[in-house]
Amino acid sequence: MTASAPATAPAAGPATAPASGPATAPSLMSVFVRLKLSLLTNGLRQSTGRTAAFVASAVLALLVAAGQLIGLALLRGTASAASLTVLLIAVVALGWAFLPLFFPSGDETLDPTRLVMLPLRPGPMVASLLVASLLGIGPLFTLCLVTGAALAVAHGAAGAAAAVVAVPLALLVCVALARAVAAANIRLLTSRKGRDLAVLSGLVIAVGVQLVSFAVQRLGQAGGLAALDPAAAVLRWIPPASALGAVDSASSGAYGAAAVQLALSAGALAGLLYGWQRSLTRLMTAPDGSTLAAASEPTRRDRPTGLHRMLPGGRTGTVMQRSLRYVWRDPKTKMAWVSALVVGLIVPLFNALQGTGSIYFACFASGMLGVQMYNQFGQDTSAFWMVAQTIASPRDAFCELRARALALLLITLPYTVLVTAATAAVLGDWRALPEALGIALGLLGALMATGAVASARFPYSIPQDSAYKNVAPGQGGLAWISIFGGMIASAVLCSPLIALTIWLNAASADSAIWVLLPLGAGYGALLVWGGLRLAAPQTAARLPEILAAVSKG
């Protein structure tokens, strides 16, 4: 480790402080690993509820991973095992590249802006950060998957030998990919102007999700797993899937191909590390983008927007206006909204265009948008104190939450109608429009109701200073559980509506089916009202706790 070299120098001089610890400084790698572990444990130490949430999400992730591992191992020997594993690893790598940018990760050790003042050389730093990044649930999950994939395809001594190299290699490529993409994007994401562009990455996810679902649907169609073979034939040469391709090649005696595939993965790892290192060096030596931007920030025109006048007066209009301004101006909020809008549109429409969809896919739009009601106060960050100072009773809290719900509905309601109608148009299934719209509106209401309650009960921080994080360290489990718990609760709330739809359809009561539209809309409105009523007293009673939860990180 080159970084430790200067630290040993003082020992040669006239050392007058014998009690100052060991002569050699600890290696950078162990420092980073310990830092990562401390951050993980400190994040957990702050509250027992959060520890429970973290442990629960870890157990869940590991159970899924174990299931995958066993499932993959069972694939061993089947014809399409090779294709499936290669595809799986490619999808996992895609996830590693993009998910850390948008979803809870909370890894402070990889934020280079915190390391700027330390005398670190990029080489050792990259290596240490990479090792530190291997600690966590995500990498463990990936390790299980990759191991399972290797178990499924490795045959014979050569296959086993290739697998021993391939598994760590694939894992390292995934982790390095995540870090390299994040580092390359941080300048973009931290500069005020650049953050507006970052929403484009939301589109990447939307398209990525769509490709996956497309692939899954292709699977379901006639060809079965064999349909994967053409894609797999290409992917087995693309890192990190090529590492698994190498295991397969080695198992079938194609040693030359195996060597090339392993070399491709190794080369990709080296390339990613080099790219990451270059981004880090650039980040740490060039002035911060936000400084440059702030100096030349133009002032805004005081345009009296038409919207402003159309909003109701009092607290309702004030809060709605602020919420809507934030959708446009706050990069984190904007990113969440653009991804939700785009994904909500793409999923039902693409499926409809492929001719495989159903009009009920339009519920995806209301689902994606309803989730925006979750963690309302976390979106305020610690500026929530300004809201808390003006909430003195459950009535105030109700007005605040209702205004936020109204601001949300101002966008989601027409959007849901539009997407559902567009899906019906593409499918030509106008008959089902009323019931689909009814269910979509009911679902929207259920999500907003549970979202209001979750906002009061399970608030968490959305760190603003780092583009890497959407949840403060240690709160990730809490965030996921609040959203998934809310989704399950929403599904339960919607079940009467769905049951009624099924019953009416089964009874072929065509003339009565239009009832589902007003019924769904009314039911959704009732749910929103009930959720707000339930959440308001809890919000009013928990103001200091909410403020504490959203001020972390």
Add this chain to the structure above:
Amino acid sequence: MPDQASEQVSDEVPDQVSDEVPDQASGPVSGVPGDVPDRTAGEVPDRRVNAVDGAPEAAPSAVRVEGLWKRFGTQVAVAGVDLTLPTGKFIGLVGPNGAGKTTTLSMITGLLRPDQGRIEVAGHDVWKDPAQVKARIGVLPEGLRLFERLSGGELLSYTGRLRGLPGEEVDRRAAQLLEVLDLSGARHKLVVDYSTGMRKKIGLAAALLHNPQVLFLDEPFEGVDPVSAQSIRGVLERYTASGATVVFSSHVMELVESLCDWVAVMAAGRIRAQGPLSEVRGAAGSLQDAFLELVGAHGRDAGEALDWLGGGAR
């Protein structure tokens, strides 16, 4: 909005004197002369009402805190604070970093729930009667954000309307505050692009918008340039001159000495002394000296400990 003058009368009669003697048992206080407050004649108008039930003139103290405790895990941040702050004064809460000033102010302003203790602001219990208290106080916390994606003007307009003030009144007051605080030129700029001094000023404007009776400012001058500091000072002095109360925390003694007429000294989660500035300062030459003595930091020297520091290469 409550008018300041009309709110001064309350049925609560504080028995000031018994609460005034700080920290009965703790050592450092006894070292300060003039420990017993209530000596400066004419300084404290509400002082004479000692247990006179129903006295019409009985103005409640601006803030009364009894037995306030807050622990974070094993660390005790505030360890039994008793504090009585008079109305209409410029009050400084001083103490070293980590003394518990921010924690105490957060609990008084309802932003942090105390483990134990009773807090009254303007005669109303902060935790039992938040509606009365929140309408009467203005807050500028330290280390919390503002809604920074709003412009300065929009932030004031938002805050004022959230406080329930009529729109035209909010705009009128906001324009004046922006003018006095020298922010008019930046009113259309997003707060996220503001400098530290500008942030403190816009925060102060937001806290003053509803004309509170008591204003709580946590480190209002921290990181603020002299020009901004002067305009903040001007607004605050004018505000207290009208009979309102300002409570602000700081660790810059010269500033507190030049601004305040009442001081509370905090260290290690407890109040070490409180009273009019002259009494807390006592025989010590300056507040700085009195403070160092109170917190027991006098004569502390690095000694041998830093003998490696300086003198070229390591």
